[in-house]
Each structure stands twice: as C-alpha cells, then as structure tokens.
Amino acid sequence: MSDTAEKRPGPHKPSGWAVPGGDPYISIQNVTKRFGEFVAVDNVSLDIYRSELFSLLGASGCGKTTLLRMLAGLEEPTEGRILLDGQDMVGVPPYERPVNMMFQSYALFPHMTVAQNVAFGLKQEGMGKGEVEERVEQMLGLVQLGRFARRKPHQLSGGQRQRVALARALAKRPKLLLLDEPLAALDKKLRESTQFELMNIQEELGVTFIVVTHDQEEAMTLSTRIAVMNEGVIQQLGTPSEVYEYPRTRYVADFIGSVNLFEGTVSGTGAEGMRITAPEAGIDIHVDAGQTDARAGQSVAVAIRPEKIAIAKQDDKPSQGENVIQGIVDEIAYQGSLSIYQVRLADGKLVRVTTPNLTRTAERPIDWEEPVWLSWGRHAGVVLTS
Amino acid sequence: MSAGGAGGLGARLRARLFSQRTVVLLPPYIWLLLFFLAPFVIVLKLSISEAAIAMPPYLPILDWADGLIPDFTGTFYNFSFLFTDDLYVVAYLNSIKIALVSTIACLLIGYPMAYGIAKAPGTWRNALLMLVILPFWTSFLIRVYAWIGILKNNGILNNLLIGLGIIDQPLPMLHNDFSVYVGIVYSYLPFMILPLYANLAKMDESLLEAAADLGAKPWKTFLAVTLPLSVPGIVAGSMLVFIPAVGEFVIPELLGGPDTLMIGRVLWNEFFHNRDWPVASAVAIAMLLFLVVPIVIFQHYQGKTDEAAS
Ligand SMILES: Nc1ncnc2c1ncn2[C@@H]1O[C@H](COP(=O)(O)OP(=O)(O)O)[C@@H](O)[C@H]1O
Numbered sequence: 001m002s003d004t005a006e007k008r009p010g011p012h013k014p015s016g017w018a019v020p021g022g023d024p025y026i027s028i029q030n031v032t033k034r035f036g037e038f039v040a041v042d043n044v045s046l047d048i049y050r051s052e053l054f055s056l057l058g059a060s061g062c063g064k065t066t067l068l069r070m071l072a073g074l075e076e077p078t079e080g081r082i083l084l085d086g087q088d089m090v091g092v093p094p095y096e097r098p099v100n101m102m103f104q105s106y107a108l109f110p111h112m113t114v115a116q117n118v119a120f121g122l123k124q125e126g127m128g129k130g131e132v133e134e135r136v137e138q139m140l141g142l143v144q145l146g147r148f149a150r151r152k153p154h155q156l157s158g159g160q161r162q163r164v165a166l167a168r169a170l171a172k173r174p175k176l177l178l179l180d181e182p183l184a185a186l187d188k189k190l191r192e193s194t195q196f197e198l199m200n201i202q203e204e205l206g207v208t209f210i211v212v213t214h215d216q217e218e219a220m221t222l223s224t225r226i227a228v229m230n231e232g233v234i235q236q237l238g239t240p241s242e243v244y245e246y247p248r249t250r251y252v253a254d255f256i257g258s259v260n261l262f263e264g265t266v267s268g269t270g271a272e273g274m275r276i277t278a279p280e281a282g283i284d285i286h287v288d289a290g291q292t293d294a295r296a297g298q299s300v301a302v303a304i305r306p307e308k309i310a311i312a313k314q315d316d317k318p319s320q321g322e323n324v325i326q327g328i329v330d331e332i333a334y335q336g337s338l339s340i341y342q343v344r345l346a347d348g349k350l351v352r353v354t355t356p357n358l359t360r361t362a363e364r365p366i367d368w369e370e371p372v373w374l375s376w377g378r379h380a381g382v383v384l385t386s
Numbered sequence: 387m388s389a390g391g392a393g394g395l396g397a398r399l400r401a402r403l404f405s406q407r408t409v410v411l412l413p414p415y416i417w418l419l420l421f422f423l424a425p426f427v428i429v430l431k432l433s434i435s436e437a438a439i440a441m442p443p444y445l446p447i448l449d450w451a452d453g454l455i456p457d458f459t460g461t462f463y464n465f466s467f468l469f470t471d472d473l474y475v476v477a478y479l480n481s482i483k484i485a486l487v488s489t490i491a492c493l494l495i496g497y498p499m500a501y502g503i504a505k506a507p508g509t510w511r512n513a514l515l516m517l518v519i520l521p522f523w524t525s526f527l528i529r530v531y532a533w534i535g536i537l538k539n540n541g542i543l544n545n546l547l548i549g550l551g552i553i554d555q556p557l558p559m560l561h562n563d564f565s566v567y568v569g570i571v572y573s574y575l576p577f578m579i580l581p582l583y584a585n586l587a588k589m590d591e592s593l594l595e596a597a598a599d600l601g602a603k604p605w606k607t608f609l610a611v612t613l614p615l616s617v618p619g620i621v622a623g624s625m626l627v628f629i630p631a632v633g634e635f636v637i638p639e640l641l642g643g644p645d646t647l648m649i650g651r652v653l654w655n656e657f658f659h660n661r662d663w664p665v666a667s668a669v670a671i672a673m674l675l676f677l678v679v680p681i682v683i684f685q686h687y688q689g690k691t692d693e694a695a696s
C-alpha cells in the first residue's frame with residue numbers, strides 16, 4: 001500500500017491525467033465473454049494503472065457489468081486473459097482475489113447489522129476482534145454512518161445503504177475496488193455530493209477504482225479515464241476531455257454530451273484545413289487539418305458541440321466568411337445557467353446551440369420563430385469516419 | 387351528534403363491512419368456522435362430558451330441567467384422569483421424542499435435497515420437484531404398507547443385504563421404533579423439502595457472490611449467509627413435520643411394535659376399543675393445547691420476518 005501512495009498522480013485532475021509509464025496494474029487482454037450464442041463482451045483489451053479512477057461507460061446492456069464481474073472472478077472469460085499486477089487471474093476464485101466489488105444492488109446481508117456487514121470481509125481474513133472493531137469504526141466514520149452501526153439494512157434509506165456497501169467493499173483495503181453503478185439509486189443532489197466523496201476517498205486511500213456507469217456526466221466528473229462501450233466493444237478510451245472534445249465515432253460523440261452531427265462528403269483537403277460538403281447544413285463546413293486521414297470523396301460526419309456554436313440576431317451577421325448558416329429559432333429552453341436553442345435550418349434539420357447566461361437579462365433577447373445566424377470556428381468541428 | 391354525522395358513521399361502517407378486503411377474507415373464515423371451529427367445539431364439549439354406557443356413550447353437559455338457566459353437569463375429571471395413569475404422560479412424551487427425532491432426520495435429509503434442487507439448472511428443477519411431489523399421487527396408506535414389504539425379515543432390504551453377503555441373519559427392522567422413524571421420515575420428507583426449497587430458490591444470488599467477493603470460502607458463505615437466511619424455511623418445514631408427526635396414528639399402527647407408544651394410538655384405543663369418548667376427547671384437546679405452543683412460536687417468528695422483509 002505504501003509504495004502505491006508515492007506513485008499516485010496527486011490531486012485529481014480529470015483532464016490532466018496522463019498514462020504513466022511502467023506496467024499496467026490491470027491488463028485485460030483480448031477478453032471475450034459469451035452466454036451461449038450471445039456475445040456480451042467482445043474481444044476487449046484494456047490497461048488500467050495504479051490509483052486510477054477508471055470508468056466503464058455505456059448504455060444499459062452493453063456488457064459493463066459482465067466485464068466487471070470477470071475482474072471480480074464471478075464470471076470467467078470465454079476467451080482471453082486478465083492480469084492483475086502481472087498475475088494471471090483466470091481460474092482464481094473470487095475469494096482469493098485482492099479485489100472487492102460494490103454490487104449494483106448493494107447486496108447487503110439482510111440478517112446482519114451495518115457493523116457486521118462491514119466486518120464480514122475482515123473476519124474472513126482472520127483479523128483480530130479488536131482490530132476488526134477499530135477498522136469498522138473507521139470505515140463507518142469515512143462514510144458518515146457511525147450512528148447507524150447497529151441498524152439492519154432494511155432500516156436504512158437508499159443512500160445510506162449505498163454507503164454501507166461502499167464501506168464494506170473498502171474495509172479490506174483492496175488494491176482494486178470495482179463499483180457497479182454505485183450512485184444510480186441516488187437523487188441528483190446526493191449523487192453529486194457522493195461523487196466528490198468517492199473521489200476524496202479514492203485519493204485518501206490510493207485504491208484503484210473501476211466504476212461502471214451509464215451516466216456520462218458521472219463518468220466525466222469522476223474519472224481519470226473513460227472507456228466508452230457499446231455492444232460489448234470498447235469504442236473509445238481516453239481522458240474525459242479527450243472523449244468529449246475528440247470523439248472518434250458517431251456513437252461516442254452522440255453518447256457523451258449532446259452533439260450536432262452533419263453527414264457529408266469530403267470535398268477538399270489541404271494544409272490549412274478540410275472542407276466537407278454537408279447538404280444538411282446547406283454549406284461547406286471547414287474544419288482544422290490533421291484530424292483524420294479521410295480522403296476527398298469519402299463520406300464522413302462532422303460533429304459540433306452545441307456550446308461551440310455562436311448564435312446571433314438577423315441584423316448582426318458574423319463577419320467571418322465560413323461556417324455561417326441561417327436558421328429560425330424553433331425552441332428555447334431556459335435552464336438557469338444556460339439557455340438551449342433549437343434552430344431549424346432551411347431543409348428542416350434541427351441544430352442545438354447552448355449559450356451561457358452571463359448577465360441577468362439580455363438587452364435584446366432572441367425570440368421564438370426569429371431568424372438567426374449560427375457560426376463556429378474551424379476548431380469546433382470534429383470529423384468522424386465511423 | 388347530528389343525523390348527518392350518524393348517517394356518515396353508518397355508511398362508513400357499511401363500507402368497512404363490505405369492503406373488498408372483507409369480501410376476500412369471508413370465505414376462508416366461513417371455511418375455518420365450519421370445518422375447524424365447529425368440530426373443535428364438539429370435541430371440547432365431549433371432553434368435559436361424563437362417560438356413560440349409552441348411545442351416544444356420554445351424558446349432556448347442560449341440564450335444562452329447572453327453568454331457563456341450565457345447570458352445568460359436565461366434569462373436568464377426564465383431564466385430571468390423564469395424569470393419574472402414566473400411560474398418557476408416557477405416550478405424550480414418547481410421541482414428542484419420536485416427532486422430534488423424525489423432524490431432525492427430515493431436516494438433515496431434506497436440506498441438502500432442497501438445496502440441490504434450488505441450485506439445479508432451470509430445466510432440471512421442475513423435474514426434481516415433480517419427483518418430490520410424485521408420492522402424493524398414491525395413497526398414503528398404501529405407501530406406508532409398502533414399507534412392510536421392504537423392512538420385514540424376508541423383505542426386500544434384508545434379502546438384498548443377505549444376498550450381498552453383508553449380513554447372514556435378517557436384521558429386525560420392522561415393528562420397532564426404527565420402522566416408525568423410517569415411516570415418518572419417508573412420509574413427511576416432502577413437507578420439509580417444499581418450504582425449504584421455496585426459501586432457498588428465492589435466495590438472492592448476489593448475496594452469495596458478495597460473500598465470496600469479501601473472501602468467504604464456499605462453506606463459510608453457506609454457514610454465514612445461506613443457513614441463517616433459510617431459517618424461516620427450516621422453521622416452516624419443521625413445523626409441518628413435527629406437528630402432524632406428534633399425533634401420527636397410521637404409521638405406528640402399521641409399522642410400530644406392540645410397545646411403540648404414541649398418543650395417536652392411545653386416542654384410537656380410547657375411542658374405538660374402550661368406547662370412552664370423553665377421555666379420548668380430553669386426550670385430543672390436551673394434544674391440541676400442547677401443539678398450540680409451537681404454532682404460536684412459529685406464527686410469531688413468521689410475523690417478525692414478514693416485518694423485516696417489508
Ligand atoms: N448470466 C447471463 N446469461 C445470459 N446473458 C447474460 C448474462 N449476464 C448478462 N447477460 C447479457 O449480457 C448483456 C450485457 O449485460 P451486462 O453486462 O449486465 O450489461 P450492463 O451492465 O452494461 O447493463 C446483456 O444483454 C445481458 O442480457
């Protein structure tokens with residue numbers, strides 16, 4: 001435990017995390033899991049490093065839990081292998097792995113008190129009574145449940161049960177903690193505060209976390225890196241800002257945050273940029289060069305995030321020459337900190353634009369059915385080939 | 387109170403009486419009243435009557451001779467009589483011993499079976515459950531009778547053991563306590579297996595996985611998680627075996643020896659051989675009171691677990 005503490009990447013910075021050199025702590029190599037004919041996890045390879053807070057993100061049913069269960073030893077891979085700290089884990093039963101899991105359903109023992117639940121794993125280790133009590137107290141303090149030590153799980157609220165499950169999984173000080181949708185049952189406010197708590201705990205204990213979630217915001221908030229899964233396949237792997245700013249596939253662009261996708265064909269490439277003819281937009285879209293090796297004539301999609309598009313009134317035409325289109329405001333959603341506009345283009349395509357509400361009242365607010373200009377820079381568009 | 391208020395109360399009372407809940411509960415209550423409470427009252431009345439050589443063989447407990455308020459002419463002698471002859475006490479104690487040992491044997495045999503069925507793959511489960519229920523398709527009497535053929539001196543089992551050279555003299559397996567135990571365990575085993583199976587089948591698999599994940603080896607998981615969580619099933623199964631086994635008559639009659647003393651047999655003798663209906667009824671009432679205690683414990687436990695589950 002002590003040497004991992006030194007290698008920790010320091011204060012948690014989602015966008016600043018870089019893959020360290022050296023051996024990965026967990027190495028998932030060409031792992032496939034089939035249930036009969038059905039392929040739940042399809043040839044996944046993944047390296048995860050010490051003290052990472054790694055997220056597996058994907059829609060429900062994409063195989064996240066199955067992958068996690070293979071790490072815990074509750075399921076054996078059909079093909080491939082999993083190395084933990086360089087040691088092959090295939091065939092090692094769950095009770096011999098230095099890994100603990102927080103179950104999606106919490107799986108708290110209903111006949112035991114909160115304290116007994118937390119103590120369960122420690123007793124299996126043969127830890128002395130006094131030490132167990134001390135550790136249980138410490139863990140319950142960590143999740144702020146000291147007062148509830150003698151309650152049974154059914155006497156707790158959903159949020160409290162989730163904390164007990166976390167304390168129980170952490171009590172053994174596992175080197176690797178697996179969390180399956182840990183916050184799914186919580187309401188928004190509690191979920192946000194618990195996310196930060198999780199991050200603090202992770203930093204405090206230096207444990208490697210793998211978190212499964214279908215909530216992209218949660219993954220972005222928590223993680224050092226995110227693997228986006230779809231239908232058993234990892235679509236993209238990267239830091240939160242990488243997967244957000246540089247999605248590689250339409251699926252990832254669409255799944256993470258919201259995005260405007262324009263289908264089109266490459267009509268020109270050059271050192272200064274790429275030109276894509278997009279009939280849906282009614283213009284040629286210009287993007288920065290060097291994003292992809294797509295050739296002229298290839299069909300691609302351009303992804304543009306709503307917050308990277310500027311919106312202006314009819315008499316305020318942007319001065320730039322490219323990436324400017326006209327449309328009519330179809331819908332406005334005021335969300336407090338920002339406003340979302342849905343703008344209808346000439347051929348009917350709807351474009352989403354968000355602008356922060358920097359002042360309390362805009363001088364000349366944009367109204368429903370008002371003609372507007374939309375514009376964005378070359379850096380805004382991301383070219384997707386798949 | 388105003389007339390309107392009273393009308394409201396009446397309406398509420400009516401609403402309550404004829405609420406859906408009442409309608410649903412009424413048939414079972416009528417059933418219990420007719421087929422449980424009425425016979426019980428009759429037996430209770432018999433038990434405090436005086437025996438007589440007559441037809442029926444007892445005297446009325448109420449004498450309506452002088453006027454509107456009848457005289458009580460019954461007696462509690464039948465109950466005190468149960469304690470004057472040690473036959474009854476010994477028979478009670480022996481019945482309890484036999485029922486207890488049989489219950490434990492059923493539990494030891496039934497638990498692994500229920501566990502195995504609950505863990506079996508889906509397609510096997512129904513087939514195995516079918517096998518457990520299958521004996522009910524033949525008459526209980528015939529099945530108990532069949533054991534005579536298996537256990538008697540030149541029966542199937544003795545012949546097999548002699549044929550295999552394991553023994554050279556037939557073992558005395560029939561008409562003793564052993565055969566009574568065999569009969570009771572055999573007959574009541576399904577009543578142990580079914581509630582245990584129901585309990586084990588709905589056991590949350592993720593709890594066992596969580597235990598394994600926390601480092602518990604399979605047998606530790608069984609002792610610390612499966613076993614305690616199956617206590618309601620154990621209690622239910624044990625009650626279903628113990629209660630009828632105490633009053634069992636057919637099995638000791640067919641398989642037991644002359645000195646296998648069980649209260650069911652004593653009751654039968656009082657009723658049909660001695661024609662002492664009042665004492666026989668007192669035996670029955672005493673047995674009932676005796677069995678009410680474990681039932682109440684069971685109910686209490688059930689109530690607590692229901693509470694915990696909700
Ligand atoms: N034991 C199993 N038997 C058959 N199919 C399974 C089993 N476990 C999971 N699956 C299937 O594998 C797919 C992935 O499941 P899962 O990993 O639980 O998804 P996720 O956690 O991403 O929602 C689902 O389609 C699910 O139905």
Ligand SMILES: [Mg+2]
Pocket residue numbers: 064065104180181
């Ligand atoms: Mg899942």
